[in-house]
Every structure is written in C-alpha cells, then in structure tokens.
Amino acid sequence: MTIDLNSTTFGKREERLGSVVGYVGTIKDLASQSRCGSLKDRGRCFSQSSSCDAGCVLGYISHIRDIAIINHAPSGCTAGASSVLTNQTQLASKRGLPYNTVILGTDMNESDTIFGATGTLHDTILETYRRYKPEAIFVTTSCVSGIIGEDVDSVIAETGEELPIPVVPIHCEGFKSKVWATGFDAADHAILSRIVVPPRKKGNFVNFKNFNESARDDIVEMFRALGVDVFMIYSNTTLEELSHVSEALATIAICGTLASYLGNGLEQRYGVPYIKTINPLGVTGFETWFRDIGRVIGKEAEVEAYIERERALYLPKLEEVKKRLRGLRVVLGMGSSFAFQVARVIQELDMEVAYIASWHYDSRYDDGNPPPHVQYLAEHAPRDFDVSVADQQNFEILNILNRYKPDLYLARHPGTTVWAVKQGVPAIFMADEYMSFGYKRTLSFAYTILDRITNRSFEKNLSSRIRLPYTDWWYRQESASLYEEAR
Amino acid sequence: MNKFVDRPRFSCALGGALFTLRALTRAIPIIHASAGCGYNLYTAGNAGAGYLGGGYCGGTGWSSSNVVEREVVFGGSDRLSEQIRSTLELIDGDLFVVVTGCMVEMIGDDIGSVLDEFANEDVPVIAVSTPSFKGNSCDGYDMLLGGLFSDYVRRDAEKRTDTVNLLGLVPGQDAFYKGNLTEIRRLLERLGLRVNTFFGEGETLENLKNASEASLNIVLSDVYGVGAAGVFEKTHGTPYISLPLPVGAVQTSQFLREAADALNLPRDAVERVIKDEEARYYDYLERIADIYNDVDLQRYAVVVGDLNYAPAVSRFVADELGWLPRLAVVTDDLDEGEIRRVEKRFTGWESDVSPLVRFDTDTSSVRRYLQEAWRPGNNERYYDSLSPLFLIGSVFERDLAASLGVPLLTVSFPVTNRIVLNQSYAGYKGGLGLTSDLLSTLIAGR
Numbered sequence: 049m050t051i052d053l054n055s056t057t058f059g060k061r062e063e064r065l066g067s068v069v070g071y072v073g074t075i076k077d078l079a080s081q082s083r084c085g086s087l088k089d090r091g092r093c094f095s096q097s098s099s100c101d102a103g104c105v106l107g108y109i110s111h112i113r114d115i116a117i118i119n120h121a122p123s124g125c126t127a128g129a130s131s132v133l134t135n136q137t138q139l140a141s142k143r144g145l146p147y148n149t150v151i152l153g154t155d156m157n158e159s160d161t162i163f164g165a166t167g168t169l170h171d172t173i174l175e176t177y178r179r180y181k182p183e184a185i186f187v188t189t190s191c192v193s194g195i196i197g198e199d200v201d202s203v204i205a206e207t208g209e210e211l212p213i214p215v216v217p218i219h220c221e222g223f224k225s226k227v228w229a230t231g232f233d234a235a236d237h238a239i240l241s242r243i244v245v246p247p248r249k250k251g252n253f254v255n256f257k258n259f260n261e262s263a264r265d266d267i268v269e270m271f272r273a274l275g276v277d278v279f280m281i282y283s284n285t286t287l288e289e290l291s292h293v294s295e296a297l298a299t300i301a302i303c304g305t306l307a308s309y310l311g312n313g314l315e316q317r318y319g320v321p322y323i324k325t326i327n328p329l330g331v332t333g334f335e336t337w338f339r340d341i342g343r344v345i346g347k348e349a350e351v352e353a354y355i356e357r358e359r360a361l362y363l364p365k366l367e368e369v370k371k372r373l374r375g376l377r378v379v380l381g382m383g384s385s386f387a388f389q390v391a392r393v394i395q396e397l398d399m400e401v402a403y404i405a406s407w408h409y410d411s412r413y414d415d416g417n418p419p420p421h422v423q424y425l426a427e428h429a430p431r432d433f434d435v436s437v438a439d440q441q442n443f444e445i446l447n448i449l450n451r452y453k454p455d456l457y458l459a460r461h462p463g464t465t466v467w468a469v470k471q472g473v474p475a476i477f478m479a480d481e482y483m484s485f486g487y488k489r490t491l492s493f494a495y496t497i498l499d500r501i502t503n504r505s506f507e508k509n510l511s512s513r514i515r516l517p518y519t520d521w522w523y524r525q526e527s528a529s530l531y532e533e534a535r
Numbered sequence: 536m537n538k539f540v541d542r543p544r545f546s547c548a549l550g551g552a553l554f555t556l557r558a559l560t561r562a563i564p565i566i567h568a569s570a571g572c573g574y575n576l577y578t579a580g581n582a583g584a585g586y587l588g589g590g591y592c593g594g595t596g597w598s599s600s601n602v603v604e605r606e607v608v609f610g611g612s613d614r615l616s617e618q619i620r621s622t623l624e625l626i627d628g629d630l631f632v633v634v635t636g637c638m639v640e641m642i643g644d645d646i647g648s649v650l651d652e653f654a655n656e657d658v659p660v661i662a663v664s665t666p667s668f669k670g671n672s673c674d675g676y677d678m679l680l681g682g683l684f685s686d687y688v689r690r691d692a693e694k695r696t697d698t699v700n701l702l703g704l705v706p707g708q709d710a711f712y713k714g715n716l717t718e719i720r721r722l723l724e725r726l727g728l729r730v731n732t733f734f735g736e737g738e739t740l741e742n743l744k745n746a747s748e749a750s751l752n753i754v755l756s757d758v759y760g761v762g763a764a765g766v767f768e769k770t771h772g773t774p775y776i777s778l779p780l781p782v783g784a785v786q787t788s789q790f791l792r793e794a795a796d797a798l799n800l801p802r803d804a805v806e807r808v809i810k811d812e813e814a815r816y817y818d819y820l821e822r823i824a825d826i827y828n829d830v831d832l833q834r835y836a837v838v839v840g841d842l843n844y845a846p847a848v849s850r851f852v853a854d855e856l857g858w859l860p861r862l863a864v865v866t867d868d869l870d871e872g873e874i875r876r877v878e879k880r881f882t883g884w885e886s887d888v889s890p891l892v893r894f895d896t897d898t899s900s901v902r903r904y905l906q907e908a909w910r911p912g913n914n915e916r917y918y919d920s921l922s923p924l925f926l927i928g929s930v931f932e933r934d935l936a937a938s939l940g941v942p943l944l945t946v947s948f949p950v951t952n953r954i955v956l957n958q959s960y961a962g963y964k965g966g967l968g969l970t971s972d973l974l975s976t977l978i979a980g981r
C-alpha cells in the first residue's frame with residue numbers, strides 16, 4: 049500500500065495491514081492465512097484495559113530531544129507523561145546528552161467538551177513556545193478531542209505561521225484503532241510528512257529504528273566494521289538529524305511492527321532501501337538480517353568476516369548453555385513481531401515453544417508482504433504449536449498459563465509478567481529490545497533464563513498466599529471461548 | 536492563560552476512582568471507556584504512589600469495555616451490558632462498580648437502564664459517573680465514595696455512639712494512605728471507638744456496608760472527602776467534622792482532643808491515652824537529641840505538597856524538629872473558600888513560626904516563590920543565606936533540589952523514587968517515621 053504523505057491523517061493498521069486483535073489457531077494456520085490474506089478479526093465479549101494509540105505516541109515521540117508535545121486531551125490522558133519523561137531523561141543522561149523535551153496537556157474540562165477548546169490549544173501552543181523554545185511542537189489528539197470534532201489541523205496551521213518552528217499534528221485518538229501500535233505509525237507519519245526533507249546527498253550511514261538503544265555501542269562497532277555509520281532513531285535524536293534520514297544507505301530495524309511505516313515510507317518516497325528480513329534476534333535472525341544489509345549496501349565480504357569472528361567467539365559457549373536449557377517449555381506474550389522472533393530464539397536454544405500469544409497481529413506490512421518471521425517459524429518449527437492473538441488480555445494469558453503450565457513465561461510490556469508471577473509461573477519481562485540481539489546477547493539471554501529459573505522462591509511464596517481474581521469457571525474454559533464470531 | 540499544567544500532580548477523576556476501588560478489598564471496577572484509559576492511569580498511579588501495584592485485579596487486570604469507533608457512533612450501552620455480564624462470570628468479587636471515562640459520558644450512554652438489567656444479581660452492581668473532565672483524582676475519590684455511600688451503604692442502620700468513619704485520605708494520591716489510616720484507627724480505637732476507614736489493614740466491604748452505624752464522620756482533610764461526607768450526611772444523617780491530617784505528637788494529641796470533644800468522650804480518658812502515647816513517642820525521639828546537637832541538624836525547610844501534606848509536614852518540622860519552614864506551596868487547584876480553609880492550617884502553631892504560603896499547580900513556579908520567600912541579600916553586604924535547606928515535596932522537586940544542591944524527601948504525589956509499604960506519616964508513629972526519613976537523608980554519607 050502506498051503511503052500518502054500529503055495528508056495529516058493516515059490509515060489505521062486494521063485497514064492498511066489487515067491487523068487483527070483476536071485470533072486462535074496454530075502457527076502453520078496463521079502463516080497460511082497471512083499468505084492468502086484470509087485472516088478475519090474477532091472481538092471479545094469481555095475485555096480488560098490495555099493501551100491506546102495516544103499513549104503509544106507519547107511514549108515514542110518523546111524519545112526525540114528538545115521538542116514539546118502538547119496532548120490535546122483531558123488530564124487523565126497525560127497522567128503518564130512524567131514517568132515517560134523520567135525514562136527518556138535517563139536514556140539521554142546515559143549518553144551524556146541534554147534532554148529538554150516537555151509533555152504538556154491542555155487538560156480539557158467540561159466546558160471545553162461543549163464549546164470546544166481550540167482557543168486553549170492555540171494559547172497553549174504559543175505559551176509553550178514562549179516558555180520552552182522547543183525545536184518543534186507536536187500536538188497529539190485524544191478520544192475527547194476526536195469526539196467533539198476539534199479542528200486541530202486549522203489551529204496548528206494558524207499557529208504554525210506565527211511561530212518559527214514546525215507545529216505538527218499527530219492524530220492518535222484512542223478509540224479510533226483497536227491496534228495501539230497504530231501510534232507508531234502516527235508518530236512516523238508526522239516525522240515523514242513534516243520533518244524529513246529530500247536528500248541533499250547520499251550519506252554513509254544506515255537508519256536503525258529501535259526503542260531505547262541499549263546496545264548502541266556494540267551496534268556502532270558492528271557497522272564500523274563495515275565502514276558505515278549508524279543513526280539510531282528516535283532515541284536521543286534531534287530534529288535536525290532526523291530531517292536527513294532520507295540520505296541513508298538503508299533503513300533497518302529491531303522490530304518490523306515498529307518500523308514498517310517509516311521504513312517503507314522512506315523506501316517509497318526517497319528510494320532508501322528498507323531491510324525486511326526476520327529481525328536480528330538469535331543467531332539465525334542476526335545472520336539473515338546482517339547478510340541482507342551487507343547485500344543491500346554492498347559490504348558482503350565485511351559482513352562475512354564479522355560473522356566468522358563472532359561465531360568463533362560465541363557459538364561454543366552457546367552450545368554449552370543450551371544443554372542446560374534443553375526441553376524447558378516456554379509461553380510467550382509479546383507484540384506482533386517480537387512474539388514470533390523471540391520464539392525462534394527459544395527454539396534455537398533447544399527450548400520448546402508451548403504457546404505464543406501475540407498482542408495484535410499485522411497480517412502484512414506496508415510493502416504488502418506477510419511478516420517474514422511468522423513464515424519462517426511455520427516452516428522451521430519442529431512441530432505445529434498453538435498461537436493466539438490475545439490483545440494483551442490478562443484473563444486469556446492466565447488461562448493459557450494455567451493450561452500449558454510452562455517453565456517460563458516471557459513477555460514484553462510492563463504490567464503483564466506480574467500476573468504470571470502471581471500465578472506462580474517464573475517470568476521474564478523483556479523490556480530491553482536487545483535482549484537476545486546478536487551472538488553475545490543471545491548468550492546472555494540464555495544465562496538470564498537460567499538465573500530466573502534457578503530461584504523460584506518469590507513467585508512460589510507469593511502465589512501460594514494471594515488470591516487471583518478469576519473464577520474457577522473461567523479456568524475451565526478455553527482461552528478463546530469469549531471471542532465473538534469472525535467478522 | 537487560565538491553565539498550564541506542566542507536570543500533573545494529580546491524575547483524573549477516573550484515575551482517582553480506580554485507585555480508590557483498588558484499595559477496597561474485593562470491590563471490582565468495570566471501566567466503561569476506551570482501551571487505553573485504565574492502563575495509562577494505572578501506570579501513572581502505580582509509580583506515583585510509591586509502587587502500589589495493581590492489587591487484586593488492577594492494571595492489565597481491570598475489566599474495561601474498551602469502546603471503539605462503533606460505540607462512539609452508535610452508543611456503548613450494549614457493549615457495557617455485555618461487559619458487565621461477562622465480568623460477573625469471570626471475576627470473583629463482592630461488589631461491582633461501573634466507572635466511566637470522558638468519551639462515554641460524551642456519547643451519552645444511559646447507564647442507569649443498563650444497570651436495571653443487573654438489579655437481581657447475587658452481588659450488587661452499581662455505577663458512578665467519573666468523567667475525567669469533571670475533576671482530578673481527589674474529586675474522583677469523592678465522586679466514587681459519594682456513589683458508594685448512596686448506593687451501597689445500608690440505609691436502615693441503627694446509629695452507634697461509639698462508631699466513626701475516617702475520610703479524607705485519597706488512596707494512591709496519598710502514597711501512605713494505608714499506613715496512615717491504620718495508625719489513626721489504632722489511636723481512635725484506644726479511645727474505645729469502633730472505626731471504619733474502608734481501606735485500612737484487615738478491613739472488608741462489611742466496614743463500608745455498615746458505615747451508616749457511625750455517629751460521626753471524621754474527614755482528615757479540609758477538602759478531600761468533604762463532598763462525600765456531605766452525601767453521607769444527607770443519605771444517612773451522620774454529621775462530619777474536618778480535622779487536618781495529624782503528623783507527629785503535637786498535631787496528633789490535638790487531633791485526639793478535638794475528635795474526643797466532637798464525640799463528647801470523657802476528657803480524662805483521652806488524656807490518659809495521650810500521655811501514654813507521648814511517653815512512648817518521646818522515648819524514641821529523645822534518641823536523636825545527641826546527633827541533632829552534635830552535628831546541628833536544624834534546617835530551613837521548603838515544603839511542596841497537596842493540601843493535606845503541605846501544612847501538616849510544615850508544622851511538624853517547625854513544632855517538633857525546631858526547623859524553620861520558609862515556604863510552603865500547596866499544589867491543588869482550589870477555590871477561594873478552600874484556600875482560606877487551608878491557609879488557616881498554617882497558623883496557630885506552637886513554634887510561632889510561619890512560612891510564606893502559596894497556592895499553585897505549576898511545578899515551575901516553586902523556584903519563583905523561593906526567591907520571593909528569601910531575597911538573598913537585597914544588595915546588603917552581609918546577609919543570611921537560606922542554608923542549610925531541606926526540600927520536602929514530590930519527585931517533581933528533584934531538579935530544583937539538585938540545582939540548589941539540597942536534600943529532598945518525597946512525601947507527596949508523585950513518589951516514584953520510593954517503595955512505600957506500611958509506612959505512615961500520620962499519628963505518633965508517622966512523626967517518628969518522618970523524623971527518621973528526614974534525618975537519615977541528612978546523615979546518609981556517614
């Protein structure tokens with residue numbers, strides 16, 4: 049699907065990528081349905097709080113340094129802003145960089161919901177510029193601004209003329225998309241359409257889209273071995289730097305769910321190749337991905353040399369630790385890409401994937417092709433296994449854990465592993481997207497798993513003394529029994 | 536411009552209601568809102584409250600109707616009805632409370648008629664309207680309690696002269712609510728009273744259901760809980776008094792005397808309890824006399840906090856530690872009447888000192904008030920400096936503390952840099968706890 053950069057809005061994932069939030073089946077079925085485009089979404093008659101586009105945008109765009117974000121919303125939508133900023137400030141200080149991004153809310157009140165708040169928004173934009181002199185102001189929308197039909201675009205166009213910096217709308221009303229990862233696209237759309245400028249010249253760098261750049265030093269090193277620089281986005285970038293992503297040799301990413309919009313958008317608009325292979329988690333993932341990068345930027349020999357060096361260093365140790373992990377059964381609950389990529393690593397480490405619960409699932413990416421990691425897993429899994437798309441629904445996860453009784457639960461997104469632990473299942477919250485990236489981190493991931501299952505006292509004691517909220521009736525049902533028929 | 540909140544110290548009404556329900560054993564919220572609201576509010580509230588956690592069914596466990604575009608266009612009543620029905624089947628609870636987000640309030644769902652479908656269930660299902668555009672988390676506490684008082688608390692109870700309810704500490708907004716309530720309850724029980732705090736250690740929904748037996752509601756705040764106490768008085772005929780949150784011996788003894796007077800308890804019995812509590816208290820406090828004097832632990836103080844904590848903590852450091860509070864910033868958004876009530880709490884202290892008091896929601900203003908409270912020098916050649924200074928506030932004061940090079944203790948929301956379990960700052964126990972926390976910060980390098 050072509051990405052349209054002339055509009056302030058863009059298609060949500062359900063429409064663009066055939067994304068679903070309810071599915072139950074097996075890995076082979078999911079792969080084949082993705083290929084034929086036959087996947088249908090299923091709703092639920094019970095649901096629990098999860099995340100929204102707006103929250104996703106605030107958390108992601110705030111990685112950029114020295115901008116202002118104005119959340120045009122009632123106060124509650126902005127409540128998480130201070131913890132987001134704390135996180136980003138710490139990421140910047142790790143690199144010794146100043147970080148002055150602010151998040152403000154217009155705190156819409158009752159009269160705003162009746163009479164509109166474009167006046168407040170206008171004043172807030174001007175006052176924000178006066179106080180903070182940011183490099184740009186991004187205005188994010190909310191359920192409430194969406195429902196009252198606030199003409200945010202016109203206010204922004206108006207104030208944009210009065211101010212010497214870009215003032216950019218990001219449309220991310222929480223109720224619009226069932227897939228909160230649409231927020232990543234909302235942020236990318238704003239950057240692509242309003243910040244990125246046409247290339248002045250070709251640069252000698254690749255764009256690397258990620259979250260928290262914890263593996264930055266190793267990655268810089270890795271690409272230095274190829275003779276190119278790496279530009280990691282959006283964490284700790286400035287707007288000026290971001291505006292030149294169009295000059296890159298290629299765009300690569302830690303996660304296809306995160307990067308589909310920006311990667312494909314840059315490819316379509318500026319011809320910057322976007323690497324679409326499985327991603328660099330585990331050994332196979334890393335090598336497939338790195339070789340493809342080498343091919344695209346013409347550095348095959350350097351890539352092979354690097355791989356050879358690293359293999360010699362780490363593969364023997366990996367073989368050793370695999371012996372101690374063999375046969376452990378693992379349930380995974382993660383986003384549309386990580387769930388299947390980490391599952392591949394689990395199999396590589398000789399553990400068994402008992403079940404995958406993907407939060408949502410994109411049945412294709414913006415290039416029109418089904419996600420390669422699911423195809424890969426379906427082809428290489430030793431046996432077909434059960435998969436669901438569980439929309440971060442805690443009741444489903446606990447039901448699944450109760451049924452499959454794994455040795456370990458792996459999840460991304462805070463607030464999910466805690467429930468496994470309360471139910472007595474050891475769990476690892478894989479907050480760091482580089483956990484299991486490349487050889488070295490795959491090895492340390494293996495050690496982390498060993499550590500985790502070595503002392504199970506915390507979850508054992510806790511789970512035997514507290515009560516969980518679900519009825520016995522629920523634990524007797526199938527995890528997907530509250531799905532509605534496919535529409 | 537009228538509002539410009541750069542770092543919110545409160546979440547919204549829905550957030551306040553959710554954390555209040557989080558604190559109420561076996562009460563199950565059903566959120567009627569979009570998918571993100573519950574989780575976003577949990578994330579902010581959990582960290583801000585010293586990591587209170589999701590508890591029995593909070594965070595990703597909260598039942599939520601997750602309305603999408605279809606409901607916004609066609610109404611969300613059917614979805615809500617379906618969600619309540621499935622929640623009753625899935626979640627084991629003793630009381631189910633529908634709370635609403637802004638968007639469903641705006642689409643105008645008729646929640647009353649949805650609830651009629653559930654009138655004959657074995658467990659009560661009630662609804663409280665909590666749109667976030669109608670107030671902050673403290674208002675949400677009042678809305679929620681108001682709803683529970685009128686729709687859940689028994690109407691036919693006989694009044695008991697020995698029973699009181701405690702209101703005014705907002706769970707989560709007050710990170711120490713549970714320790715505080717437990718301590719105040721302990722003290723009132725020593726006076727021979729039966730006390731419902733609803734959220735204290737070991738309390739159940741029975742305490743709430745039978746709260747109408749109380750002959751007095753004691754609101755430990757000048758604002759929070761006052762609305763709910765008004766609803767209580769109207770529905771159950773129980774009057775209320777507002778007393779400030781007592782921190783330390785001086786304030787707690789005064790609190791006990793005032794509470795006892797309001798209940799016509801015999802004075803000598805009360806004095807006996809006070810005497811005993813103070814003896815225990817000063818036995819501990821005496822310990823610090825040596826170090827206090829050996830290394831001079833007297834400090835100037837700046838206190839930034841909500842209307843419960845700002846006066847109580849300022850007064851505590853003045854009246855009991857002999858410190859000199861120079862500035863107190865109350866961070867609530869208040870009307871004139873409320874401001875006057877809170878201002879009164881900064882007067883009549885035993886120590887006879889009084890800080891400059893400012894009311895402001897804007898974190899960045901604190902620095903400006905500090906200059907107002909203490910104009911360094913005024914071009915004089917010799918002058919006092921505002922040093923050594925101690926800052927007591929929230930994590931939002933961290934930058935200010937760092938730039939002034941002074942220590943900071945976080946007591947007021949958000950308290951993201953501490954793990955809060957059963958600590959209390961209220962009562963005698965709380966005064967000792969606060970002393971220990973403040974002075975430990977000062978000697979941490981030893």
Ligand code: SF4
Nearest residue numbers: 125191222569571572
């Ligand atoms: S109101 Fe909408 S935008 Fe705001 S937190 Fe809730 S779901 Fe997100």
